[in-house]
Amino acid sequence: MFDILPYFFRRALRNMAQSPFLCIAAVATVTVSLTIVAFFVIIVFNVEKITARWSQEVQVVAYLDQVPAPAVLDQRVRDIRKIEGVAEVEVVSREQAFERFRGRLGQHAELLEGVDPQILPASLEISLKPDYRNRQGVENLVAALKARGDLGDLRYGHDWLVRFEAFLGLLRLMGLVLGGFLLFATLFIVSNTIRLTLFVRRDELEIMALVGATPLFIKTPFIIEGALQGLCGGLLSLSGVYLVYRLFLREGLGTLLFTAGGSEVLFLPPAYLVGLIGLGLFLGVFGSLGALRKFVRI
Amino acid sequence: MIQLHNVSKAYQKDSSALDQISLKIEKGEFVYLTGASGAGKSTLLKLLYGGERPNRGQILLDGRNITRMGPRQLPLVRRRLGIVFQDFKLISTRTVFENVAFALEVQGRKRFEISKKVYAALKNVGLEHKLNRRPLELSGGEQQRVAVARALVVDPIVLLADEPTGNLDPETTLELMDLFKSANARGSTVVMATHDRELIRRFPRRVITLDAGRVVEDRHV
Ligand SMILES: Nc1ncnc2c1ncn2[C@@H]1O[C@H](COP(=O)(O)OP(=O)(O)OP(=O)(O)O)[C@@H](O)[C@H]1O
Ligand SMILES: [Mg+2]
Numbered sequence: 001m002f003d004i005l006p007y008f009f010r011r012a013l014r015n016m017a018q019s020p021f022l023c024i025a026a027v028a029t030v031t032v033s034l035t036i037v038a039f040f041v042i043i044v045f046n047v048e049k050i051t052a053r054w055s056q057e058v059q060v061v062a063y064l065d066q067v068p069a070p071a072v073l074d075q076r077v078r079d080i081r082k083i084e085g086v087a088e089v090e091v092v093s094r095e096q097a098f099e100r101f102r103g104r105l106g107q108h109a110e111l112l113e114g115v116d117p118q119i120l121p122a123s124l125e126i127s128l129k130p131d132y133r134n135r136q137g138v139e140n141l142v143a144a145l146k147a148r149g150d151l152g153d154l155r156y157g158h159d160w161l162v163r164f165e166a167f168l169g170l171l172r173l174m175g176l177v178l179g180g181f182l183l184f185a186t187l188f189i190v191s192n193t194i195r196l197t198l199f200v201r202r203d204e205l206e207i208m209a210l211v212g213a214t215p216l217f218i219k220t221p222f223i224i225e226g227a228l229q230g231l232c233g234g235l236l237s238l239s240g241v242y243l244v245y246r247l248f249l250r251e252g253l254g255t256l257l258f259t260a261g262g263s264e265v266l267f268l269p270p271a272y273l274v275g276l277i278g279l280g281l282f283l284g285v286f287g288s289l290g291a292l293r294k295f296v297r298i
Numbered sequence: 299m300i301q302l303h304n305v306s307k308a309y310q311k312d313s314s315a316l317d318q319i320s321l322k323i324e325k326g327e328f329v330y331l332t333g334a335s336g337a338g339k340s341t342l343l344k345l346l347y348g349g350e351r352p353n354r355g356q357i358l359l360d361g362r363n364i365t366r367m368g369p370r371q372l373p374l375v376r377r378r379l380g381i382v383f384q385d386f387k388l389i390s391t392r393t394v395f396e397n398v399a400f401a402l403e404v405q406g407r408k409r410f411e412i413s414k415k416v417y418a419a420l421k422n423v424g425l426e427h428k429l430n431r432r433p434l435e436l437s438g439g440e441q442q443r444v445a446v447a448r449a450l451v452v453d454p455i456v457l458l459a460d461e462p463t464g465n466l467d468p469e470t471t472l473e474l475m476d477l478f479k480s481a482n483a484r485g486s487t488v489v490m491a492t493h494d495r496e497l498i499r500r501f502p503r504r505v506i507t508l509d510a511g512r513v514v515e516d517r518h519v
Contacts (some may be wrong), residue, residue, distance in 0.1 A: 004406060018391065061378070204389050210347070212377035213404035215369050 011221035012228060019197050023229060026193040026287070030233025030280050032242065033186040038241040038268065038276055042166075042174040042249065045264050045272075051168060058134075058156075059127045060141055065152040067094070067122045076150065080124065083144045085132030090125040094118045121152070133163050150159065189285030194226055198291055222288045230284020234277035244265065299325040299456060299487045300346065305355030307341055307511075315341040317511040319355070323489065325455075330480045331491040332500050333508035339491035342508070343460050348372045348491065349378055360455055377405055380449025380457040380486070384464040386441045388433040388448075394420065395429035398448045405452075419451035420444075422476060439470030446477050452488075457481055459490040463497065475501055 016023040025087050067073070077089045093098075097120040102109045110156050126145075136154050145151055198205065208218050268276070300323040308314040316338045323329055331339045340352055344350040345357060348364055356365050386399050398419055402412045420426040423443035433441050442462060457478065461469040475497065482488045483519060492498070498505055507515035 007403070056517075074358065097404075203387070204391075207387055207389060207400065208404055209373070210381055210387070210405055211401040212373040212375075212379075214373045217404055217406075225328075 008220045008224055012224040015197060015201065015225055016222060019200055022193045022197050022200075023225075024231045026190050026226075027232045027236065027285075029094065029186050029189045029193070030283050031236040033182040034234060034276055034280055034283075035180055035240050037175075037179045037279070038237060039244075040179060041272060042241070042245070042265070042268060044171055044175050045170070045268065047168060047171060049266065051164060054164070058138060059125055060138060060145065062124045062126065062145060063155070064122045064124065064152040077124065079183040080126060080145070083141060085137050086126055087129045088127045090127075092123045092125055094120055097122065108253050114148035115217055124151070135162050146295045183279070184285050187287050190226065190229070190283055191290040194222060194288040195291040195294070196253040197225070198222065218261070219292050222292055223285055224239060226284035226286075226288030227281055228284070229278040230282065230287070231277065232280075233278025233283070237280070238276055239274060299323055299327070299360060300489070301356075301358040303356045304357075305345065305352045305357060307338075307345060307350060307352050314511050316345070316352070319511075319513055320504065321513060321516065323487060325487055326482070326485060328479070328503040329490070330503055330505045331508065332488060332495075332498065332505055333514075334495065336491075336510075337508040338511045339508055340460050340512075343458050343491055345487065346456070346458055347376060347381055375402075379451060380452060380454035380456045380481075381447050382442070382445050382457070382459040382462045384461040386433070386445045386465075387440075388434050388441060388444055393418045393430050393432060394425060394444050395434070397433065397444055398451050401448050401452050415451050416447075418448040422450065422480075423447045438465050439467070439471075439473065442466060442470070442474060443477070446474065450477075450481055454481075454486050457486045457488045458509075459488070461491055461493065463492065463494060468496075469488075471497065 038169055068076070076093060080086060080089050098112075098117045101120060102112055105111060123273065126141065128141065131137070132141070142154055142156060145154055205218060244268055245265075300321075302319050302321050304317045305316060306314055306468065307316040319342065333339055336502060341350065345352055347357065352365060356363055358364075359375060362375065364372065367375065392400070395416055401413050402415060402484060405428045407415075417429070420429055421451070423442060423446055425443055425447065428436065428440070433444065438445065442465070446462070450458075455484070460476070462478075463474055466474060471494070478488055478490065479501070502519050504519055505515070505517045507514060507517075
């Protein structure tokens with residue numbers, strides 16, 4: 001075979017040079033939609049990270065109305081440890097609870113002067129294994145504890161967990177719907193711009209077919225064209241997203257999400273970056289394939 | 299070289315463009331296809347290069363049945379044909395050289411081979427000095443010679459021409475006929491659709507006359 005790939009590339013580049021506006025339109029479409037998708041991914045990615053950190057603190061506290069005999073207490077702790085998803089059970093005695101409280105008051109600790117150290121109830125602090133640190137895990141544990149009947153009041157950060165999980169779910173759903181819609185629209189637009197370039201070159205395509213070009217030979221330059229446009233769009237959106245991230249997101253969104261100090265907003269991890277460019281490539285290639293499917297029937 | 303068996307073609311259901319055509323064209327023949335407008339000349343040529351498919355019947359080209367050929371084999375058959383149209387069908391954004399080279403590029407020929415053959419083909423039609431012009435900078439006759447060069451550059455076994463002289467004045471028509479005759483003399487089978495009775499009288503060859511999709515006369519010379 002002769003130097004066929006450079007030939008195809010030359011044809012693709014020439015096509016793009018001959019209809020620069022169509023080319024720019026396709027690249028811009030890919031860029032804009034990938035940028036929006038990437039922002040969404042950044043947000044979801046970071047919110048997930050925060051959730052993961054917050055949920056480390058998820059635990060259930062069981063208050064003990066009366067402190068049972070040490071042997072009974074030990075037995076109870078052992079039983080609770082056997083419940084599915086339980087990582088650790090810590091016994092907090094009345095005195096320990098009092099000490100913690102005093103520690104938290106800091107310089108105002110003298111307020112507790114003369115207060116009975118037995119005034120706070122003893123409790124069991126039950127933490128969950130990482131996989132169970134979610135609403136379902138907490139609810140299952142609470143149900144199991146309630147079923148025992150020998151524990152008093154149960155406290156758990158259930159409410160915010162429910163709300164937060166709902167929020168995260170909504171965010172993911174929105175991302176999925178919006179992203180899906182965007183990508184579909186982009187595919188459609190890219191496909192149509194390539195169809196326009198096909199239309200511009202329809203004489204050429206007809207003549208190619210007449211002099212015996214195979215369908216693959218006719219199509220390949222256009223697929224390359226689509227791939228290049230998608231790639232360009234992917235790279236442009238990447239640099240765009242990174243720029244906006246550096247300028248606004250890293251600090252701006254950071255102060256919004258992490259009120260009490262903490263880490264900054266993270267950029268997309270490398271695998272996602274590759275994925276984004278891959279998505280651009282996918283859009284370009286399948287956009288042109290879609291255009292060619294309807295056009296080249298010779 | 300070319301054989302048709304009971305070939306029928308209808309673009310719409312009720313009207314048929316070709317009706318049960320059977321004919322045989324030998325290797326090296328020069329054949330005029332004539333008949334009134336709408337008789338089916340262009341349709342017959344389209345069937346021969348696979349631009350349309352017959353509804354019925356079989357077409358053999360160089361011993362191969364092209365009737366049911368798939369999109370992968372058909373291009374390989376077309377590479378051995380030369381096709382010339384009334385409206386030239388040149389790519390206006392390409393130079394004369396590139397237009398002719400196109401026919402070899404799609405076959406994946408080597409570059410130096412392409413240059414050599416294209417130059418020879420342009421020289422054959424007397425346009426080697428204009429190979430960097432664009433088609434629209436040329437006269438109609440010159441454009442048609444470029445199209446002929448593109449058809450002949452592949453050394454076609456069959457040269458199909460659909461009213462190639464339709465847009466040309468008598469003078470250039472004669473030039474073009476010389477090119478067709480010499481291609482025929484070099485071994486290409488030629489099938490030319492034409493209205494031009496004067497042309498047929500001047501260069502008498504076998505004449506197949508169509509009327510309403512049927513062969514009404516087949517006059518061998
Ligand atoms: N693409 C098409 N779709 C529908 N009908 C067509 C098509 N092409 C040709 N026809 C019809 O088929 C018949 C034969 O047409 P064809 O073009 O083969 O005639 P022709 O002999 O080449 O005429 P002309 O001398 O005017 O070029 C005509 O009735 C024409 O209307
Ligand atoms: Mg015609």
